[in-house]
Amino acid sequence: MATLVKKFGGSSVATPEKMHGIVDRILREKKPDDRIVLVVSAMGDSTDDLLALAAKVNPEMPKREMDMLLATGEQVSIALLASAFEAKGHPAISFTGAQAGIRTNDKHTKAAIQDVLSHRVDEALNEGKIVIVAGFQGVTDEGAITTLGRGGSDTTAVAVAAGLKADLCEIYTDVDGVYSADPRIVSNAQKMQEITFGEMLELARLGAGVMQPRAVEYGEHNNVAIHVRSTFNDVPGTIIRGEYTVQEKNFVIRGVAHDTNVAKIAVRGVPDHPGVAFTIFSALAEANIDVDMIVQSARVEDNKNDILFTVTKTELVDATAVIEDLKESMNFDKFEVEINVAKVSVVGAGMLGSPGIAAAMFGALAKANINIAVISTSEISISCLIPEKDVTNAVNAIHDYYFPNGKEE
Amino acid sequence: MATLVKKFGGSSVATPEKMHGIVDRILREKKPDDRIVLVVSAMGDSTDDLLALAAKVNPEMPKREMDMLLATGEQVSIALLASAFEAKGHPAISFTGAQAGIRTNDKHTKAAIQDVLSHRVDEALNEGKIVIVAGFQGVTDEGAITTLGRGGSDTTAVAVAAGLKADLCEIYTDVDGVYSADPRIVSNAQKMQEITFGEMLELARLGAGVMQPRAVEYGEHNNVAIHVRSTFNDVPGTIIRGEYTVQEKNFVIRGVAHDTNVAKIAVRGVPDHPGVAFTIFSALAEANIDVDMIVQSARVEDNKNDILFTVTKTELVDATAVIEDLKESMNFDKFEVEINVAKVSVVGAGMLGSPGIAAAMFGALAKANINIAVISTSEISISCLIPEKDVTNAVNAIHDYYFPNGKEE
Numbered sequence: 001m002a003t004l005v006k007k008f009g010g011s012s013v014a015t016p017e018k019m020h021g022i023v024d025r026i027l028r029e030k031k032p033d034d035r036i037v038l039v040v041s042a043m044g045d046s047t048d049d050l051l052a053l054a055a056k057v058n059p060e061m062p063k064r065e066m067d068m069l070l071a072t073g074e075q076v077s078i079a080l081l082a083s084a085f086e087a088k089g090h091p092a093i094s095f096t097g098a099q100a101g102i103r104t105n106d107k108h109t110k111a112a113i114q115d116v117l118s119h120r121v122d123e124a125l126n127e128g129k130i131v132i133v134a135g136f137q138g139v140t141d142e143g144a145i146t147t148l149g150r151g152g153s154d155t156t157a158v159a160v161a162a163g164l165k166a167d168l169c170e171i172y173t174d175v176d177g178v179y180s181a182d183p184r185i186v187s188n189a190q191k192m193q194e195i196t197f198g199e200m201l202e203l204a205r206l207g208a209g210v211m212q213p214r215a216v217e218y219g220e221h222n223n224v225a226i227h228v229r230s231t232f233n234d235v236p237g238t239i240i241r242g243e244y245t246v247q248e249k250n251f252v253i254r255g256v257a258h259d260t261n262v263a264k265i266a267v268r269g270v271p272d273h274p275g276v277a278f279t280i281f282s283a284l285a286e287a288n289i290d291v292d293m294i295v296q297s298a299r300v301e302d303n304k305n306d307i308l309f310t311v312t313k314t315e316l317v318d319a320t321a322v323i324e325d326l327k328e329s330m331n332f333d334k335f336e337v338e339i340n341v342a343k344v345s346v347v348g349a350g351m352l353g354s355p356g357i358a359a360a361m362f363g364a365l366a367k368a369n370i371n372i373a374v375i376s377t378s379e380i381s382i383s384c385l386i387p388e389k390d391v392t393n394a395v396n397a398i399h400d401y402y403f404p405n406g407k408e409e
Numbered sequence: 410m411a412t413l414v415k416k417f418g419g420s421s422v423a424t425p426e427k428m429h430g431i432v433d434r435i436l437r438e439k440k441p442d443d444r445i446v447l448v449v450s451a452m453g454d455s456t457d458d459l460l461a462l463a464a465k466v467n468p469e470m471p472k473r474e475m476d477m478l479l480a481t482g483e484q485v486s487i488a489l490l491a492s493a494f495e496a497k498g499h500p501a502i503s504f505t506g507a508q509a510g511i512r513t514n515d516k517h518t519k520a521a522i523q524d525v526l527s528h529r530v531d532e533a534l535n536e537g538k539i540v541i542v543a544g545f546q547g548v549t550d551e552g553a554i555t556t557l558g559r560g561g562s563d564t565t566a567v568a569v570a571a572g573l574k575a576d577l578c579e580i581y582t583d584v585d586g587v588y589s590a591d592p593r594i595v596s597n598a599q600k601m602q603e604i605t606f607g608e609m610l611e612l613a614r615l616g617a618g619v620m621q622p623r624a625v626e627y628g629e630h631n632n633v634a635i636h637v638r639s640t641f642n643d644v645p646g647t648i649i650r651g652e653y654t655v656q657e658k659n660f661v662i663r664g665v666a667h668d669t670n671v672a673k674i675a676v677r678g679v680p681d682h683p684g685v686a687f688t689i690f691s692a693l694a695e696a697n698i699d700v701d702m703i704v705q706s707a708r709v710e711d712n713k714n715d716i717l718f719t720v721t722k723t724e725l726v727d728a729t730a731v732i733e734d735l736k737e738s739m740n741f742d743k744f745e746v747e748i749n750v751a752k753v754s755v756v757g758a759g760m761l762g763s764p765g766i767a768a769a770m771f772g773a774l775a776k777a778n779i780n781i782a783v784i785s786t787s788e789i790s791i792s793c794l795i796p797e798k799d800v801t802n803a804v805n806a807i808h809d810y811y812f813p814n815g816k817e818e
Contacts, residue, residue, distance in 0.1 A: 016465040050485070056425040057489045058496035065495070068503050069488035072481035076459070079478035080466045086474070087467035094477050099552055120552070143508055143529070 001033040003125070003166040007040070007135065007157035012172060012231050013077045014044030019084045026130070027090060029234075035125040037164065039135045039157040040081055042073025063108035067137070067147045071097070074134035074153075082132045092130040095121060097137035097145075101163065102156060104138035104146045111138060111146035113155060113218065116163030125164075133160055154215035162222035168239075169219070169226045171211065176230035177237035178203070178210050181256040181399045185392045190403055192238045192254065193246055199254045199349050200240045202381045206345040207259030216240060252350040252357065253402040258395050260342045260388055262292070263316040264373065265323060267307045269333025272298065279330060280307060280323070287322050289315045293343070293376040293385060304333070308374055310385060313339060341373065342391040345383040346398060358382050361398055368397035410442040412534070412575040416449070416544065416566035421581060421640050422486045423453030428493045435539070436499060438643075444534040446573065448544045448566040449490055451482025472517035476546075476556045480506070483543035483562075491541045501539040504530060506546035506554075510572065511565060513547035513555045520547060520555035522564060522627065525572030534573075542569055563624035571631035577648075578628070578635045580620065585639035586646035587612070587619050590665040590808045594801050599812055601647045601663065602655055608663045608758050609649045611790045615754040616668030625649060661759040661766065662811040667804050669751045669797055671701070672725040673782065676716045676732060678742025681707065688739060689716060689732070696731050698724045702752070702785040702794060713742070717783055719794060722748060750782065751800040754792040755807060767791050770807055777806035 006026070013019050022038070030036055041047075050069055054061045061069070078094035085092035101117030124131045135153025138146050148155055154171055161169035178200065179189040195203075197220035204213045210228055219226045219240060229237030270276050277296060284291055293310045311319045316339065323335050344365075351357045358375075361382055365372060370393060374385035386394050415435070422428050431447070439445055450456075459478055463470045470478070487503035494501035510526030533540045544562025547555050557564055563580055570578035587609065588598040604612075606629035613622045619637060628635045628649060638646030679685050686705060693700055702719045720728045725748065732744050753774075760766045767784075770791055774781060779802060783794035795803050 016462070019466060053425070053485075054489065054492065057428060058492040060496075061488075061492040062495050065488045065492045065503055068491075068505075069485060072484045075481045075484070076462075076478060079470075079474045080463065082477075083463065083467040083470040083474045086471050087469075094474055096477075096554075145505075 001035065002031070002168070003035040003037075003164050004168055004170060005037045005039060005157050005161040005164065005166045006170045006172060007153055008038060008172050008231065009153065010041040010044055010047070011174070013040050013081060016080070016084070019081050020088075022081065023084045023088050023090075027088060037121060037125070037131045037133060037160055037166070038081065039133045039153055039160060040074065040077050041135050041153045042070075043077045043080075046073045046076065064144060067108045067145050070147050071134070071137045071145045074136055078132045078134045085130055085132075090130060091128060092132060093124050094132040094134070095124075096134045097156065098139035098143075100133040100160065102138035102159060104140060104148070106140045106142070106144065106146065108144075108146055110149035111140075112214075113138060113148065113159045116159050118160070118163035121160065122164060148214075151212035151215070154212040155218055158215045158218045158222070158224050158226060161224045162218065166224065169224050171215075171226060171228050172231040173210065173228060174231060175210060175228075176233065176235055177228055178208070178240070178255070180254065180403050181395055182208070182258065186256070186396055186399045188403070189399065193236075194239050194241060194244050195254055196244070196349055197240060197242060198380060199347055202347045202378065203255050203257050206257035206347065206381060206383060207261075207343065208255065208257045211240070252354045253346050253348040255347050256395050256399045256402070257345045257347060258342060258391050259345075260391060261312045261314065262310050262341055262343050262385065263313045264308060264310050264338040264341050264385060265316075265319060266336045266338070267323060267332050268335065269299075269302070269304045270307055271331055272303055272305050276305070276330065277307060280326065281309075283322050283326055284311075284319060287318055289319050289322065293374050293383065295374050295376070310341070310343070310374065340388045341385050342388040343383050343385055344391065344394045344398060345381050346402065347381045349380050351380060351382070360401060364397045364401040365394055368393050370394050370397070410444065411440070411577070412444040412446075412573050413577055413579065414446045414448060414566050414570040414573065414575045415579045415581065416562055417447065417581050417640065418562065419450040419453055419456070420583070422449050422490060425489070425493070428490050429497075431490070432493045432497050432499075436497060446530060446534070446540045446542060446569055446575070447490065448542045448562055448569060449483065449486050450544050450562045451479075452486045452489075455482045455485065473553060476517045476554050479556050480543070480546045480554045483545055487541045487543045494539055494541075499539060500537060501541060502533050503541040503543070504533075505543045506565065507548035507552075509542040509569065511547035511568060513549060513557070515549045515551070515553065515555065517553075517555055519558035520549075521623075522547060522557065522568045525568050527569070527572035530569065531573060557623075560621035560624070563621040564627055567624045567627045567631070567633050567635060570633045571627065575633065578633050580624075580635060580637050581640040582619070582637060583640060584619060584637075585642065585644055586637055587617070587649070587664070589663065589812055590804055591617070591667065595665070595805055595808050597812070598808065602645075603648050603650060603653050604663055605653070605758055606649060606651060607789060608756055611756045611787065612664050612666050615666035615756065615790060615792060616670075616752065617664065617666045620649070661763045662755045662757040664756050665804050665808045665811070666754045666756060667751060667800050669800060670721045670723065671719050671750055671752045671794065672722045673717060673719050673747040673750050673794060674728060674732060675745045675747070676741050677744065678708075678711070678713045679716055680740055681712050681714050685714070685739065686716060689735065690718075692731050692735060693720075693728060696727055698728050698731065702783050702792065704783050704785070719750070719752070719783065749797045750794050751797040752792050752794055753800065753803045753807060754790050755811065756790045758789050760789060760791070769810060773806045773810040774803055777802050779803050779806070
C-alpha cells in the first residue's frame, strides 16, 4: 500500500476532456491498495480571467479580498475533477485548502504554510476515496482564506505529502524531469534520475524554473521525496530527495543554469571609508530590492572603490532610483547600468571537495572567447556574469566540458 | 444606531458597474452609526455557466461536489463587492457562508439553515466595516460546503438578520413590494404597506412569487421584519412582519393569488371501502409528488366514489404513472387528466371572523360566468380550480369585488 500525492497544473485541467484524461490515467495506474491524493490548480486561464475582472472593479483590490476571489479558481476545478472520477464509477471527494487543513500565516496573496492538519484527508483515503485537494490556497487560524502566490500548488502538494507521510509526491509538469541544462538551448542535456534538495534549490535560485523553490524547501525540511515528471507520458522523471540512492555518472557538477533576467549596476569612485557598502545595500533592502552578485574592487590610482552588483531587470528602475538618491550624500563619481548581461552558473554539492571546478568553468568560457564581468560563488555553485548575447554559447561550452558524453539515456 | 441586512440578487451584481451602483446607493443612504450587512448572490448568469460546465464533466454530478462548485459563484461576487467598497474608501470585508456562521444540515443542494453563529460578522461590524456575506450557502457541522437551493439568498439574509437581531432585513428585488394581485394582470392592484408572515406564506404557496416561502418562515420563527422593495428606486415597499402596525383599508382579504402550474386528475368509480384515499395519496407521497387540492364525492347511483386532486403540471407525468399502477389493485373504473386548469385564491388572516367571504368569491366568479371545478379552503385562504383560459378574468373579478377603490397610493 502506497500513499501518493500527485499534482497537476492548470493546463492539465483546462477542459472537461483533459480532466477525464487525468481520471483515466490515474485509474489505469492505480494499484488497488494505493491511497491517492490529487492536488490541482485552477482551470487553464481562469485565474487570469478573475484578475482581469478584479482590476475592473478596483485596480488596487485589498489582498484579503483578492485571496477570497482567486481561491474560487481551484474550488471549481476540484469539484469538477471529483465529479469526473464519480462519472467513471470511482468514489472521490474534493477539499478546499481550508478543508484539507492547510494552515498558513496571514500574508495574503503570498502566505506561507505553517502546518497541515491531515485528518480529514486521511479519513477520506481510509474510506477508499480518491481525494482532490485545491492547490495554491490555505486558511489562517482566524479562518481567513489565503493564497500561496504563483506556483503555490507545488508547495501544497509537498505539504499534503508531508502531512500524510506519503511515500512520494509527484509533480506532473510540461517537462519530463530536471536536466543538466535547459534542453531548449543545450541539445545533449542529460535528464537526472535524482538530485538533492540543496542542488535543486540552488538550480532554481540560479534560473532553472522546473520547481518552485518554496516547494523544494518544504520537501527538504519534511524529507518528502518529489518526483518531477511529464504530464504527457509515463516515462520516469527526476526524483528530488535528501540523498542519492543510485550512482550517476557525474556527481561533482549536477547542472548548468542560466538567467537572463539580470542587470548590472556599477557605482564608480566611491570614497574608501567604512560603511559605504552598508549604505548602498541597506538602502536597496529598504526598497525591497533583491541584490544578487556583489563585487567591490579598490582602485589603486585614487584610493576610491568601484562597487558592482546585479539586480533583476524587473527591479532595475527602482534600483537606479535608490542609487540616484544616494549620489549626493555618498559623493561617488557616477554610476552605470548594463542590461545586456546574463548569468551562467554551475551547481553541484560535490564541488566542495573538488578543487579546480571554478578554474575549469573559467577555462571553458575563455576557450569560447566569452568575457566574464563578475564572478560569485556559494558553497555549491559558481556563477559568472557574461554578455547576454553569449548565453547559449556559454551554457553549451560549460555543459560540453562537464558532460562530454551527451545524453545518458 | 440601526443594524440593517440588505439582500441583492444576481442581476444587481452582474457587472462591475452595477456593483459600484450598489456601493454608491449604500454609502448615500447609510447613516454614520448604521451597521450594514449586504447579502449577495452570484453575478448574473454565472451560476448557469457553472451548471453548464458541470454537465459537460458529468451529467449526474454528486450533490456534495455540486455545492462545492456552485458556492464559488457567490464567493466571487462578495470579494469583488468588498473591493468595490474599498475603492470608494469605505472599509468592507467579505465572508463566505461558512465564515458568516451559516450552519446547515447536510442535505446538499437544498440544505436548511439550522443556526447562525454571528460573532465574526458582529465583530467586523463593530470595527466599522460594511460586511458582505455570500448568500445561498452554508456549512455543515463536519465542515462541508452546502447550498440552500434556488432563492436561498433570501433565506440567508433573513437568517443573518435573525442572528444579529437586526432592526430590518431588506430584500431588494425587481418588484417594488407585495401587491393585492399580480400587477401584470390586474391593472389596479394595490401595493400593501404591510402583510403578516402567515398571509405572505399563504400567498407564496398559492402562486404569488415575490418571496421564497422558506425565507418568510425563517422570518416568522425568528420575528425578523422583512422589507421587500425595489432595486431600481427608493420608494418604500412592503414590510412583512408578525402584526400590523398601520391601519390599512382592507384587512379581511389581503390578496388574490393565481397559479397556472396546476393539473387535475380525476379517479372515477373507486369502490367505497375504507383506506382507498390512503392508498392513492400514500403512493403519490412515496413518489415524492406534492398533492394540493383534494375532493372526494360519493356517487348515489352505484355506491362508488370519485376522487379528484391537483398536482403541478411539472409532476403530472410522474403522477399519472403512479395512478396507472394502482388501477388493477384498486379496481377503479378509469382516470382522467385535465391540464387546462388554473387555481385562483383569496388570502387574508381576517377571514376567520368574517362569514360570507367564500360566498362572495363564488358570487364574483359566477357573475363573470366562470365555472368552478374544485374548491378548497385553509384557515386563511379559499381556492377555486377554474378553466385556465379564464384566469385573468377571474382574478380581476375577485379583485374588483374586494378592492373596489383601486390603487391606494
